[in-house]
Amino acid sequence: MRLPRSLQGRLGVSLGVLLTLLWIAAASVTALILRQEIDEVFDSALQETAQRLLPLAVVDIVGREEDGVNQRLGTIREHEEYLTYIVRDESGRVLLQSHAADPALFPAYDSPGFRQTAAYRIYNDDALQGSIRISVAEPLAHRAAIAREIEMVLGLPILIVIPLALLAIFLAVRAGLSSLHRFQDRLQARGARDLSPVPSAGLPSEIAPLADTMNGLLERLKAAFDAERSFAANAAHELRTPLAGAIAQAQRLQAETADASARQRAADIEASLKRLTRMAERLLQLARAEGGPLRLDSSTDLRRIADIILADLERLCGPDRIITHFPLHPVLSDLDPDAFGIICRNLVENALRHGSPAEPVDVTLEDDGTFRVANGGPVIEPYILAHLTERFRRDGQGKDGTGLGLAIVAAIADRISTELILQSPRRGSSTGFEASIRLPVIAQAEQTL
Numbered sequence: 106m107r108l109p110r111s112l113q114g115r116l117g118v119s120l121g122v123l124l125t126l127l128w129i130a131a132a133s134v135t136a137l138i139l140r141q142e143i144d145e146v147f148d149s150a151l152q153e154t155a156q157r158l159l160p161l162a163v164v165d166i167v168g169r170e171e172d173g174v175n176q177r178l179g180t181i182r183e184h185e186e187y188l189t190y191i192v193r194d195e196s197g198r199v200l201l202q203s204h205a206a207d208p209a210l211f212p213a214y215d216s217p218g219f220r221q222t223a224a225y226r227i228y229n230d231d232a233l234q235g236s237i238r239i240s241v242a243e244p245l246a247h248r249a250a251i252a253r254e255i256e257m258v259l260g261l262p263i264l265i266v267i268p269l270a271l272l273a274i275f276l277a278v279r280a281g282l283s284s285l286h287r288f289q290d291r292l293q294a295r296g297a298r299d300l301s302p303v304p305s306a307g308l309p310s311e312i313a314p315l316a317d318t319m320n321g322l323l324e325r326l327k328a329a330f331d332a333e334r335s336f337a338a339n340a341a342h343e344l345r346t347p348l349a350g351a352i353a354q355a356q357r358l359q360a361e362t363a364d365a366s367a368r369q370r371a372a373d374i375e376a377s378l379k380r381l382t383r384m385a386e387r388l389l390q391l392a393r394a395e396g397g398p399l400r401l402d403s404s405t406d407l408r409r410i411a412d413i414i415l416a417d418l419e420r421l422c423g424p425d426r427i428i429t430h431f432p433l434h435p436v437l438s439d440l441d442p443d444a445f446g447i448i449c450r451n452l453v454e455n456a457l458r459h460g461s462p463a464e465p466v467d468v469t470l471e472d473d474g475t476f477r478v479a480n481g482g483p484v485i486e487p488y489i490l491a492h493l494t495e496r497f498r499r500d501g502q503g504k505d506g507t508g509l510g511l512a513i514v515a516a517i518a519d520r521i522s523t524e525l526i527l528q529s530p531r532r533g534s535s536t537g538f539e540a541s542i543r544l545p546v547i548a549q550a551e552q553t554l
Contacts, residue, residue: 112285116278121271128267132259140252147248148219151228154188155241162192162239163232166200190241200237214238221245284308288316300327352378399444399520404547406435407470410442414449415468422457430469437547438474444517445544448476451510452540456480460538474546479539485529493527511540518542 191208192201199208212222220227224245231238284307291303300323305316355375359368408431415427438445449468456466460480469477485493494515511525518525523543531539 113275113278113282116282117271117275120274120278121267124270124274125263125267128263132256132263136252136256136259139255143248143252143255147226147243148228151188151219151226151241151243152230155190155228155230155239158190158241159192159230159232159237159239162201163237166192166237187247188241188243190239192237192239195236195238206242211240211242214240281309285312288312300324348378348382352382399441399517400545401439401441404437404439405442405445407438407440407445407474407476407544407546408432408436410445411449411468411470411476414446415453418450418453418457426457426465427453428465428467430467432470432472434472436470436472436474438545439547440521440544444521448514448517448542448544451514452476452478452542455510455540456538464537472546474544475541476544477539477541479531479537481534481537484536485538490527490529494525514540514542521545 186203186205189203189206191199191203191206191211193199193214197213202208210222210225211227212220214229214231217230218228220229225242226245226248227240227242229238229240288303288305288308295303302320302323303316305313305320308316352375355371355378358371359375362368362371411429411431415429419427453466453468456478457480459482460466461482464481467477467479469475469479471477494511496509496512511527515525521544523545526541527539528541529538531537
């Protein structure tokens with residue numbers, strides 16, 4: 106038999122099978138012992154009956170006027186006669202018999218004591234120096250029937266008590282493992298990035314060391330991830346100042362030199378330094394997305410944050426390059442404004458950089474918190490689209506970019522239990538690209554309270 110995979114199931118099945126086998130074994134041994142005791146009791150009853158009837162039969166037979174007459178006792182009331190007897194003389198003639206006795210079923214008398222045939226248990230005794238002999242018989246089927254009734258009584262709990270016992274075992278095991286179930290529920294309720302220790306109070310002593318070991322592993326993993334994020338954030342932060350200085354020097358070199366080739370090299374250096382600056386900014390955003398809390402106790406109107414980000418981007422890309430579709434009423438959310446700003450900036454910058462310059466970028470915020478950015482351009486192949494949220498992954502079109510923008514947005518989406526959805530072509534068109542994410546918002550009914 107294959108045991109269940111769960112510990113509760115294994116304990117329940119094991120204890121249930123063991124209890125059933127123990128009960129069957131105990132019932133079998135008890136039935137065997139009772140069968141022997143029953144035989145002793147019935148043998149004693151046979152012997153006692155014979156010794157009580159023999160003196161009465163002697164008195165009746167000796168006091169008869171006619172010798173050798175077979176007398177059959179009549180029945181006063183109809184009843185089932187389990188014990189039958191016959192009284193014979195030394196020549197084997199039947200002198201007296203019970204009303205249901207069949208002399209042909211009694212074997213020839215040989216000596217006092219117990220005898221057994223295929224169907225009867227018989228006790229013989231005699232008196233007057235063996236001249237009067239009595240044989241009392243009991244059907245073996247009677248004893249077997251009583252033994253079966255006793256076995257049924259012993260076996261009845263297997264059909265009634267055992268299911269109740271199994272239910273009690275199941276409830277007891279479930280109650281005993283309740284702390285383990287609570288521990289399991291706490292683990293399942295956690296997000297993939299929650300590495301804080303799991304409370305293990307109340308666990309059985311056999312399981313507690315495993316929980317402590319797991320919590321220790323979580324603490325070491327959290328320390329390693331924190332160190333990685335801290336290094337990335339600190340390195341990116343420390344690079345800002347020297348990069349800004351290097352960019353300024355490259356710009357000054359372009360302004361002061363008259364050599365066209367030197368001016369071009371300085372421009373190339375400036376472009377490389379700016380790409381490195383954007384990479385440092387993205388690394389800071391990635392550390393922010395994977396580190397600090399993203400949900401607050403207060404709420405903010407997402408439209409205002411988007412307006413600020415888009416106004417800043419319009420100064421760089423020019424007017425009429427971004428078209429917004431926002432509701433007229435506030436869209437309140439407990440999402441950290443900085444986190445939403447990172448989402449908005451990365452998605453719109455990605456659309457401006459990789460989209461068609463001849464088509465505007467559509468930015469949509471809906472009442473349910475859906476934030477959507479769509480741009481024109483060629484269709485992205487499905488195998489490329491499926492990997493765009495990986496770090497340092499680009500669309501393969503050779504456009505300038507860090508390859509971190511969509512990865513940052515995907516990291517934030519994962520931490521707020523939502524999903525970044527990418528599709529190409531965009532909805533309602535045969536070309537372009539669209540990115541959408543469902544942000545947590547406060548329902549209108551809650552806003553009016």
